[in-house]
Amino acid sequence: MELPELVRRRRVRRSFDAGAPVPRAVLRELVDLATRAPSAGASQGWDFLVLDGEDVGRYWAATADPSRPADRWLRGMRTAPALVLAWSREAAYRERYALPDKASGSHAPAGLDARWPVPYWHVDVGMAVALLLLAAEHHGLGACPFAVPTARVDAVRTAFGVPADRTPVMVVALGTPAGHPDDELGDVGDGEPGLPAGAAPRRPSRRRPLDDVAHLGCFGRPLA
Template sequence: MEFADVVRRRRMVRDYDADRPVPPQVRERLLEHAVRAPSAGFSQGWAFLVLESPEERDRFWAATTAGGTPDSWLTRMRRAPLLIIPLSHRAAYLERYAEPDKGWGDRDEARWPVPYWDVDTGMAALLMLLTAVDEGLGACFFGVPADRVDAFRAAFGVPEDHRPVGCVSVGYPGGEDRRSPSLRRGRRPLEEVVHRGRW
């Protein structure tokens, strides 16, 4: 598929065909492309938790949701046969920039105008979303609720120094996939968001 077509077709898919697993070679391509994302100082401060078995996925949903009867969004999302949780690792950046060629030996976070460990991990997630489209699959990026992060960590043994920046669900689109009502807002025109030369 042409790159422009991949970008145009990229959307968040919120329902999956539970009976069609993601082929292993496609799963590996998603991960291989993710690690091609840019990272400040080539720090590569990311990790990816891959959940494929029904037991792993059920444990994820149990840890990250409040329980009770699932709403229609959760019912459809739970059908995804593959979940990949991108995790950022701040210490990898602070350590990398303390090396002689960077010289920030104090490891002071104030030097960072934004948390590049999260930004770069988010770019890795975007590459997975685009790869899914190129492979004829659907994918969705969504957040892990802040009040459920500790439960998520406990459920999967995730160390404290790795932060989930979200989750990427992947699979073949299901029959109930619907466009988000948010799309009714329309895409903002370039004239509203692009400032040339000055604000």
């Protein structure tokens, strides 16, 4: 499949065939391709925690909120047979840019904080995840990126032995796309995440037109 078609075909999938595991060899290739992403100073301050089998259930147990029943989104996501947790490490960039080739010259401000107007350790992990999503599409897999709940980050670190200096940037659920388990049972569920039971679903978001996001020479001039 050509890259433009691959990019345009990619969609977020929120339910999977729980009985169709993702082969380890495929998971390894997805992560290998993700690590081919560019990173500032080739710092590569990323780690990928791959979970399959029983470890997937351990993730959902670590992030569960016992005070809230699982909503439709969560019931669908729990069918994913594999998860990839992408972590960033800021120190990798501080260490890299303290080396002589990066710590000198007019391009390197004296103050370390001034060198990082944006947290590129997170940006770079985002680029790596984008490659992983395209690789998943190439393999015919569904994928959905989402975040570790803020209140449960420490629980996830403890459950999987993640060092304290790693920050969870994104989780990617992976698997063979399938219908939502609620639909198979004839149950309409309780709507979208965050909506009260019985509330009308939000209108699906639409991709912003290219002329709204691409500017030629100055803002407001479409890229014709």
